Amino acid sequence: MKKQCLFVSFLVLSLCATAQEKPQDSTKIETLDEVLLSSTRAKDKTPVAFTNITKEELESSNLGQDLPILLDQLPSVVTTSDAGSGVGYTGIRVRGTDATRVNVTINGIPYNDSESQGTFWVNMPDFVSSVEDIQLQRGVGTSSNGSGAFGASLNLKTLNPSTEGYANTTNTVGSYGTRKHNLSVGSGIKNNFYAEARLSKIQSDGYIDRAASDLKSFYTEAGYITDKTQIKALVFGGDQQTYQSWNGAPEAVVNGDLEGIQTFIDRNYSSDAEADNLLNAGRTYNSYTYDNQTDNYKQTHYQLHGTHQFSSRFSANLSGNFTKGAGYFEQFKDNEELGDYFPGNSNVSEEGDVIRRRWLDNDFTAIVYSLNYKRDQLNLYLGGGYNTYKGDHYGEIIWDSFASEVPIRNKYYTSVGEKKDYSTYLKAEYDLTSKLFAFADVQYRAVHYNSTGLSSDLEPIDVEKDYSFFNPKLGLSYKIDNYNSVYGSFAVANREPNRDDLTKNPVTPKAERLNDFEFGFKHRTSAFSATANLYYMSYKDQLVLTGDLDNAGDAIRENVADSYRAGIELQLGYKASDKLRIDANATFSKNKIDTFHYTVYDTQYDPNTFNTVSYSPVVTEYKDTDISFSPEIIAGGTVTYSLLEDLNLSFISKYVGKQYLDNTSSASKSIDAYFVNNINASYKIHPNWIKEVSFNLLVNNIFNSEYVSNGYTYSYFYRPENSGDEAITENFYYPQATTNFLLGMTLKF
Template identity: 30%
Template sequence: MFTIHFKKSVLPALLFLFTFLFSSQAWGQTNSLEGVVYDAQSQEPLAGASVYVPGTNIGTSTSFDGSFKLQLADDIESLTVSFVGYQTKEVTVAQDLEIYLEPSVNLEEVLIQGVRAEVNDPVAQSTIQRREIEQKYNGEQPVFLLEELTPAIFSYSESGTRLANYGGMRLRGIAQERINMTLNGVPLNDMIDHGVFFSNFTDISNSFESMQVQRGVGTSSNGVASYAGSVNFESVNIEDRAQGGQVELGMGSFDTYRMNTSLSSGMIDDKWSFYGSYSRILSDGYRYNTSTDASSFFFSGGYFGEKDMIKINAFNASSKNGLGYSAVAESDLEADPRTNYLNENDKDDFGQRLVQLQHTHIFSDQFKTNASLYYGGSGGDYLYTYADSDTTLAQINYPLYNDHYGLMVNGFWENESWNLSSGIHGYIFDRVNEESFAPDFENPYYYETSDKKEFSWFGKAEWNRDKLTLFADLQIRTATLSIQPDYSYIGIAPEGDLVKDWTFINPKIGASYTFSRNVTAYASAGRMGREPTRIDIFGGFSLGAANYDQARADSFAPEYVNDYEAGVKLTYQKLAFNANYFFMDFQDEIAPIGEVLAFGVQKRRNIPDSYRTGVELEWNYLPIDLLSLKGNLIYMQSEIESFTTGVGDTYTNKTPILSPEWIVNQEVQVRPVERFTVALSGKYVSESYLELTNNPDLTLPSYFVLDASAAYELDHVALRLELNNLADEPYYSSGSPVSGEPGYLVNAGLNFFLTASLRF
């Protein structure tokens, strides 16, 4: 029923390569080196700092007590130690190292201060450093990577490979268009429909320095509301990056191939630094007709003066995907799990680009500013094939194009007791939506334009005294959406633009208290408002005679959430443990109801009262040096108090769709010998509903997935093999009702991916 797509020549080659590398571990004489990394001012140990030999794969991260251990060749004389928020330091190799890092005046890191939460901020957060990204990353989209590394996330893949093509995630059961996403503070969301399509800029995570997930309303961020949470990506740090490069080659099931090359200049004349990366991914996909052909280019370059930095970040990417957005009825999946209802000619050809010009100035040790001017854009074709009246096939193209221009300016002031910051952000977002019949794509029968303008201001204040930190954050957002309807398509005389105005005042307060070096507790309360999307306002993807009056009548309200969070962080020599409790109280929640509009997007409506509450846990336990137990979980209860269907039926005390009670991740990692690591990881997601009446026959079944990996690192060469879904059972991670029975998006059975990298 299912073939893993190993070619006969692949397995012997893999076994030979691993045997060769494993047996070669004795190349050269090595010494064991141990040390501890501290904050130079507080004298506290730094957990998660990177300790590595520049230009090689040799490195590690410090444990919870700041300690590390490395096996080094005799000829290694120095190490580099880095940590976000601290100055990178080069140290001479010696026994029993004690390394003290100074808090950073790194010019690049000022760029993310406006959207990042600090370690002791009263926010439910997870920050993933570059070393951890490198250990897991194989070219997959960020949503699949975040699912492995942070709590409360589960994702879906339209191709079933969980690597390429379209995919998305839900945070605390809330869909991706209600999650704020930024790169260096620049919004990545579509400002009108609020989505982020990572398939448009594939393999971008290879150019990330770090990622931070804030769950709940979090701290202020730019762009669409941080409603379910926010994800901030930091691009690669070029100020401290050594000269050199890397080539990565990957291959896997379903004729999947990946190539990524990157090159860094290092600092030139102590003032200039440049970085570039190019990637290509090809895959047939697991489901029929879900192939991917994607490429991307990322560039970063900058001037670094004593007090000023001028930096350009840019990417340009394109993808061609076979489409698989339609859920497939369970009965059809039982007959063939690779079933895809969409025609083989249903494809997209899309591109996305971003250019960001940044300037940072340090006026003094206490005051610094940064400003960013940016342009983003995307566009392409999206084809749909259908049976015409005479049973012949016809095709419609649904292209869209957008241009996004923005400016943000932030200032930061701090002394021993206070950290103050404030900033403004404004943008103009222009959009064109078309529909046209093949082959006359140049003359659309539907043509609609829209634009959105937004201005926001934030102010943050943090007061520190001994062990107590008090935090306050206020954001004010004003947005105007103007839609220019196609009145000839609607069939009425022009009545002017549809104009929607919103103003949101979003306050947050919180406190944290450090009881000892090992124990910190926090609590916070915040409110966030979010405007409806264009699809919500229309009740569909285009504006016609049937929905015009509804769209003009302001019948769709904004949604609001009052978010309460409290947690504790425990850090010991062998154990790190975080626990967070949350209660999210919604008013007029914009919730999906199970009915599919088109392209797999469900219809949404305002629900007067609903809530989500639960507990999130993260842990990392090192019982012995060669073994680590790492994981996270969420237990959540979600309820809609009352809602009325379109035909007048009223339901009470129902669970929102695709909101499981349990999401559990656990990984066991063993290092039997130096530089060789084996890991076994499992993910469990409990049952959830596919529609709001909670019909027990229309559910997404619970699933448990077991994966394994093995990695070996030499000085300049690394090899990693992943075996996914060891049970070889296709499973479902998203869906919707299809003709009265449950419909699903399926994930592949047993499959593999091998990555080899060379650093120079």
């Protein structure tokens, strides 16, 4: 850490020594700020599928919901919320791939968790209020920093420095006790220096029972900027407490099927309290009832960026990052065996209730760089980064009812995961003619991961793996005329397994490989735009859920040799008049696995003691089967009408086709297609005493649809006395909120 501090200090001093001139206008500031991300972002001529979204486009709907929900209208995107209302734990899938396969960077710094490779936006609530713009690249896209992109890359850039001082505050109220309050201030640029800050608080009771969220966040930035140089230091983070709603609701509960609920109670031997909850909660059911069944996590990011324009041809950026995270989730568990926590105790079969906490204390350090050389028709980038991660995992009991003495707050398991990630890329963009543009990109990435200790189920973890990947990309775009262009590209991506894959699988999994073919057409006039993008994503050794379980009952993934995603993405935008605009997108796809082996356990019980007397897997082979959570149709549309100059009304629609919960293409294990409609209204006034007052109203699900957006499933054979030979399937779903609203007011000084 000392070496890193010396490094960034040297960066500051060296760049300050080159800074001389004061910026003259905001255009120069924005141009210099773009150098920070120019090496990883797609541009208009880049032959990949991407969408840009600006802070102005997000402003009217940024009323407290998490980032994934705000991106719901982008092509090929499906979002979900555990709490049902978009606040708390939320998720995003792009082209059917989950968040662990979406590479996320903030100012070029990797954000994905190094071990799980997922992203947890609940840890950075209201971060969108400090974002200038977002780019979503679909498919492999261009080389970036961090984990491999297997479905998309999501690139966030924080706010450009404001040339003038400002103060803004937004206050939101809404359904389910949702509140958002923030305050943002900025100094403007004074003698080449500037500073900005934001404080935010979001609270919500959630649509699902007890799925409450209490979220706090902050953002600070200070910098020095001239025509040729920018140095900026950022510190931002979040502190979240959410009541767990991770388990979803059984299918019979969601459907209001009383007979099915009673059958579920009988075969799961539910307690009286559990049965009462199942029978009476309705579709907002939450299995957790312990008062402090919460997830608690705090994360702080420290970033330092230096950018310098050495000449009209050469510019460079160097960035450093340190992220500190720590937190736990607390659980009440009844009828636990002492041996599950302290196997060395002489009374291992003794039963009792416990309250436990499972902790993660992690550090992430990153250094990224990019060099840009421009000459005539050539634009050349050299970039990359080096990341290190250390995560301490441990558990403790904070209360128990065992008759034997138990060491309270002693760690009953510990493990350490460490990861090192190095990558470098070289990109070339070249205008072969006035109409033909070529793009080439090669990346080398090396990963080392090791983990030692005990897992949460007290199984030994001893993993040490090294991976090295070569990821080439090549594409062409051709300008047919001033209104039409075509492009095509081929890209390769490789991705290492995550922590659970390496520590839980009975067979060590292989790294995944993706060959991505993209071909597109763009048409653009002043009033009308349309794009069509064909893609074929061919996977080798893709990791998928098999139905197999580890010895703790958790689902595991295994490689499937061959699978693919193929589809077409359509977008259009039409400005019918100064008052009316229509935007729409649709994705039609096929997502298939060539050969898939599905595992169901055959479990037989002693009907008197409920102890397992036999335990064996039943494996079924499926051919040409659908990949789970990959709808064949995803469509969205927005119609915006300006009633007055500063009064806009938008009607927003989203359709998501049928999704399978596993890879068996079974209709009995699926999520029904859903069609949801929202209304967004915004009104701005400019009185003499303030710069702007704006009112924003978001009414979600205006037709009160009862739908679910996510779920999971597992099957098993259940054979107590007099039961049949058919496998039992348990489906669990995450119901989303019926009609609800958010109303916000923003004051800009």
